[in-house]
Amino acid sequence: MKKVFVALVAGLLVGGSATSAPAEAATGGRHSYTGVIDGAEYRVETPADWNGTLVLFSHGYYPPDFPIQDILVANAEESEEWLLDHGYALAASMYQDDGVGYLVEDAIQDQLALLDWFEANLGRPHRTVVTGQSLGVAISTLLVERYPRRFDGLLTLCGAYDPLNTFNTALDVNFAVKTLLAAGEDIDLVGAADPVASRDAMVAAVDRARTTPQGQARLALAAAFGNVTGWYFSLQPKPTDPAGWIQQQVEWVKWAKVYGNGPVAFAGIAEVAGGNPLWNAGVDYARQLTRSSQHDAVRRAYRDAGLDLRADLATLAAAPRIAPRPGAVRYMYQYGVPVGRTPVPVLSLHTTGDGGASPDQERWYARQVRRAGDPGQLRQLYVERGGHCSFSAAEEVTALRALLAKVETGRWPETSPGRLNAAANGFDPHFHQVLDLGTFTKGVLPPxxxxxxxxxxxxxxx
Structure with a gap:
């Protein structure tokens, strides 16, 4: 899955940070600042008439070879447009290393450094809302948990709150593909001497398998281990036929789980964490299947293909497993797994068909909040749509308004689907555009x- 980012360079000395003078551009009373703080490029946008609220955006995980052309300061460009038109200031760091790879530790410091820069050079916000998409949600959530005095609210979009879970389930999907569809091939999921070659071999195995009923059934099994849905294209209706459902599951498996979060990602995480933090040692895949939201689809696919599901589960059970390095696991807990504290109001937004960051992460996070935070501080919203982060600006701004109402009054406004859809319908059609990451096209959709x-x-x- 690809998003476009602009590389912009500059900076200035703030609190000892290694920066150079920022580039500034002004249009119609607005100002755009771009620069570099300690090696991390940033972008700041201020409106003609600032209302005192700063929205600090955390982007998600970008694998190597990701086409980076612009630093996003909002999940959708129409959201950026609306927010600036209505007086909000926006800021985002690209993070170290051009934003590529698993950079949670760096991202936390880079976002704090940018917030310091904003306060020193443009003024202290009346309120600061931090938001993020995908893995950026883990970054934003950790910022709020660890630096609660710096923020007033948290808006999460398509959240991967638990990166260790995210990449462990990706390992499960990759393990099933390798074991059942690429047996005997020279593929290393972790510790690969050539992770790109392993990734490409896995992609080729997926492409071969999707052409036969037997291969499709095994891909459906692999997808089930990550609760991967069969709704990949956000501009298309939810598939109702089993064949169409599996083919869209395959898109998620290929692009999100193997190409994006497979051997290349595992190698990068191991480099940052000081060793491999991922494992499937001790995992019972038969049990995992019974817990999956996709178990009925898998059983139907195996039955239609004439395959023995128990035999494939036995093959997975007998295959050599992967163990982690304990120190690397500790690193992931330190820089990646929130505990659920809610010092500020938190509002989440997730599509029901997301197979890149499954909405099961929302259920997990709500459980952490019940353990360590205040459930009254959390409100979780869902959009019936396929795709990853496939929200319109109307939906995102409607969610932000609900969060700000809680921040300002201490009470959540009415957030029933009917009320939210009515509020979003008040936006012009331009703000109802949704990006389909499967086709890289936009279309207008109702809330x-x-x-x-x-x-x-x-x-x-x-």
Missing amino acids: GFTRYTPPTTPRPSR
Whole structure:
């Protein structure tokens, strides 16, 4: 999955940070600042008439070879447009290393350094809301938990709150593909001498398998270990036929789990964490399947393909397993797994068909909040749509307004789907555009707020 980012360079000396003078551009009363703080590029946008609120945006995980052309300061460009038109200031760091790879530790410091820069050079915000998409949600959540006095609210979009869970479930998907569809091939999931070659061999195995009923059934099994849905294209209706469902599951497996979060990602995480932090030693895949939201689809696919599901589960059970390095696991808990504290109001937004960051992460996070935080500080919203982070600006701004109402009054406003859809319908059609990451096209869709109960995540880290 690809997003576009602009590389912009500058900076200035703030609190001892290694920076150079920022580049500044002004248009119609607005100002745009770009620069570099301690090696991390940033972008700041201020409106003609600032209302005192700063929105600090945390981008998600970008694998190597990701096309980076612009630093996003909002999940959707139409959201950026609306927020600036209505007086909000926006800021985002690209993080170290051009924003590529698992950079949670660096990202936390880079976002704090940018917030310091903003306060020193542009003024202290009346309120600061931190938001993030995908893995950026883990970054934003850790910022709020660890630096609560710096923030007033948290808005999460398509959240991967638990990165250790995210990559462990990706390991499960990759393990099933390798074991059942690429047996005997020279593929290393972790510790690979050539992770790109391993990734490419896995992608080729997926492409071969998707052409036969037997291969499709095994891909459906692999997808089930990550609660991966069969709704990949956000501009298309939810598939109702089993064949169409599996083919869209395959898109998620290929692009999100193997290409994006497979051997290349595992190698990068190991480099940052000081060793491999991922494991499937001790995992019972038969049990994992019974817990998956996709178990019925798997059983149907195996039955239609004439395959023995128990035999494939036995093959997985007998295959050599992967163990982690304990110090690397500790690193992931330190820089990646929130505990659920809620010192500020938190509002989440997730699509029901997301197979990149399954909505099961929302259920996991709500459980952490019940253990360590205040459930009254958390409100979770869902949009009935396929795709990852496939929200319109109308939906994002409607969610932000609900969060700000809680921040300002101490009470949540009415957030029923009907009320939220009515509020979002008040926006012009331009703000109802949704990006389909499967086709890289945009289309206008009606608001999709809905009631939804996410499944249980198969690999919780806490």
